[in-house]
Amino acid sequence: MVLTKQQNYWQNLAKQFAESEVKPKVNEMEKQGEFPLFFMKKLGELGILGIGFPEKYGGQNADSFSFILAVKEISKVWASLGLSIGAHLLGTNPIYFAGTEEQKKHYLIPLVRGEMLGAFGLTEPSSGSDAASSRTSAVSVNGSYLLNGRKVFTTSASYASTFVVSALTSREKGKKGISAFILERNYPGLMIAKKEEKLGLRASDTSGLILDGCQVPKENLLGLEGDGFRVFLQTLDAGRLGIAGWALGIAEAAFEQMLDWAKKNEVDSGLMDEHEWEAGMIAEAATKLEAALLLAQEACRVKDTGQFYIKEASMAKYFASTLAVEVCDAALKIIGCSALTNDLPVERYFRDAKLGEIGEGTSEIQKLVIAREVLKTSGRLVPA
């Protein structure tokens, strides 16, 4: 794959940081479930959190694919850290997309610089894939909104300084009644609920939010009342690209373990006679890794031209997250029993990868999105 100078720069910077600073800490922190707050600050200082944002908001003014490559390199070393970056962007992008200059100055700049940690509260106990059915309400009272409801699976909630959350300003209007708000951690009535114990990504924080008459100043409404659904969809498009990069990082990491093992066991010297089966798995993974990266690159290209890229983002996410699970599985198959113990990182990759098929829209939702877009554009499947 040919990368621009800029893309190379960000990829290398992230790789270097991940290899030299993050890697030595991963096993211990993941085992303890220790949130990588320190590394998030560091990523801010390095500019990695701000890769895709304009300079005037503290960003690096680089292209979307530079960011995806950086996420990939970091996730390759530690998926929990990669996911924390993704969640931070979910809490940052809505402000960039819909915020006033005042909100951008107050929130966006410190978020982009990593001085604040962002989170995003959309999912509710009974509203997951069906995001439009959220029940959290926002009532306007004396210059404030009072928010009531519950959010679940809010990534980084226990550590975030700001939250972008959805709430209904009007029950009758359906999707058009959904609004977006910026909440600060210390607002009265905002409480962090139970932290989830998960299959993987133990150092990434997943907690609930309880909004019990949470008082939010009027000026913290994002956009207009009823803009929420549109803002969240736009945020999720970008988020899906992030997950594609994240999943690719895990897939590449598992692939490298597979290659190391094959080389150690001299599979390369016997490809034609005794190791066809391993050769087949390696070739399949290598081919799909290239394809996945190209899908992500294409989605980024369309995004940066300012066009809708919902189909491309869903394709990139669907393909990369399915692939990550597949490659982890192949690595377990090739390496065998040793890969099941925690002496090798493969069992961690296997546990982590599964989230890619669920978070920010399950694979089933991605397929529905892709099908809808493909049917809409009457069958022109391949971008010109």
Next chain:
Amino acid sequence: MLVKGAGISFDLSEDHLMIQDMVRKFAEKEVSPGAGERDRSMEFPRDICSKLGELGLMGVNTPTEYGGAGMDSISYAIIIEELSRACASTGVVAAVQNTLAQLPLYRFGTEELKRKYLPDLAAGKKIGAYCLTEPSSGSDAGSLQTMAQKNGDFYFLNGQKLFVTNGMAADFFIVYATIDKSKGNKGISAFVVERTFPGFKIVRKEEMLGVRASGTAQIAFENCRVPVSNLIGEEGDGFKIALTTLDSGRISIASQAVGIAQGAYDAALKYSKERSQFGKTISNFQFVQEMLVDMITYIEAARLLVYRSSYLKDKGVPFSKEASMAKYFASTMSEKATSHALQIHGGYGYTKDYPVERFYRDARVTEIYEGTTEVQKMVIARNILGG
């Protein structure tokens, strides 16, 4: 292919149904409740082993004269499936106890060995384990390095064993070692080693992706002193004993894989009827239906393969190919089915609030232990191609 002797039967006997009902109730009441906690703490289900022993489920195929239940192989498959449906660790613990630890004894052991070891194992009073795999010998069991040197009334064992299920809790170990490396497979011999024998050492407990409560250990023998009378069969019989045992072991693991998948399917079916999105329960969505349909179709097919291989085993005809087919199909199916179950649960499935993430982790090892999927394919290929 439906051929004479394939043993087609779609009804379980009254006895089989009774056993199924009894084990299912026991598993729901005694095994299921602590499964999540044991998975976390990696605590071996020692109490459950005792209770299983009292119920006659720890020596299912062991002859009654040695304290076993003397039941048939289909009963055994049912028992392992039902236990695994509640807790895969308990399933494999019981499988190792029943088959890997006892079959070598009741098939190949002297009368003295049978009398000495089988009754306590079958009663669940003592725990048994099986030591074949080594750091450099997994699928290629013939290349094992552990040495047994005879000196007077004792063999002295030296070497290391890996991935010993039940190892942390076991009292007795079936151990394979070679008396002469130059003899290859013909040098391999099998011994019963007690935990208390001098020179026996637990190196460490393995922390694993799944079956975390199975007490899987690394073991070392440092001049471990084993009485000559603890040799199983003759010197050089070990390879034959190992292969014979593993044929039956494959039925165990196939049953375990079916049980894990069934447990995951039950959870997913229930959840799909409770969870509503877009104004209807998610069981109404074709994607979800497709996953459920695939799961149950493959589960039933796998179960039939398990029953067929068990039936052939009971008839006393060769069943090696059929056991490998059952294990290959059931373990691959189980991985897919548990993944579907997790997917149907969405974000909740990724958390430890629901059992499906445990099933997903547990299913994975069924494709690896007691012969990887690839080794099963080799066995099947050899059978259909000859040679």
